[in-house]
Amino acid sequence: MQIQDKMMADVTLEQARKLISCLESGNLEQAREAIDGLSQIREASLFSEVGKLTRQLHEALANFQLDNKITGLAAQEIPDAKERLNYVIEMTESAANKTMDSVEECLPIAQSIKETADNLSIDWSKLYSRELKPGEFRELAARVEAFLNSVSSDSGDLTSKLNDVLLAQDYQDLTGQVIRRVITLVQDVEDNLVTLIKMFGCSEEFKKAKKNTKKIEGVEGPVIDKTREDVLTNQDDVDDLLSSLGF
């Protein structure tokens, strides 16, 4: 580019000298030719500027293809991601409920086994201390027999309900896949936003904003960032804080 400018300056200088010498020698015809030559040089450099601008415009438009990608993200992929995340809420809720259904069915079974066993054990110890009358022994034997049968069928029930609990955990695999896809989408959106910020020449502000640690006011749910100093990470820290406040 510099060489080109130098050449152009040389040509212009040469034409100018020619013009002066023509004017001095009174050769008006040749002087007019020299003036035409000079204006041609100007036009040529104007054309090259217009050419450069055209190329820049073309590149800017090509970059704006990105805009189409953002349109796609906003129109399709983000609504789709919202649906996917709702699916995660539904799946985890249904798994939690299935698990709790089964556990709530298991608890009274276990409770009843314990109660019957405790009662039998009291009477069983009477047998050893010879406090049982003959008729009572027959009755105790019948109760023990009934208990053994019920334990067998109850543990069958417990096994099947525990298996239900096990199967209810299958949501983890499915929701994991869905969340992983959403993470990819978030990454994609981030990349596009950063490109847009750079295109509009706001890189400096972006860098500044990245360094800023923004304070979050009010409720925000579980905090994942373990490095944050304004957040307590466990119950012991909470207890310590409360006791320092006189609790």
Add this chain to the structure above:
Amino acid sequence: MKILVVDDFSTMRRIVKNLLRDLGFTNTAEADDGQTALPMLQNGDFDFLVTDWNMPGMQGIDLLKNVRADPNLKDLPVLMVTAEAKREQIVEAAQAGVNGYIVKPFTAGTLKEKIEKIFERIEGK
């Protein structure tokens, strides 16, 4: 002992209710946010309130403040069970008069310990 459990997630209400039952508290009712909970408290004879913080409608901290501002409810013991764990939030809850503060996720042992501590302190008064 009648207990009101307030949380916007039904699964969490169910967990808390189950744990309370295990501790021998069988008389429980549920509400899904402060707005539903407050009239229940005002019209019912509840002895204890377990509430989340982050809920749509009225949040737990505002429910606590409303309870303390109500002459009939001001002495009701309130246990907060929440994922909110910012230092300033815990201070805010303490200043608003919370009786106990449990951060999620929590264990059955923690719930038992905090409830026992609250009643010990009330009986000691």
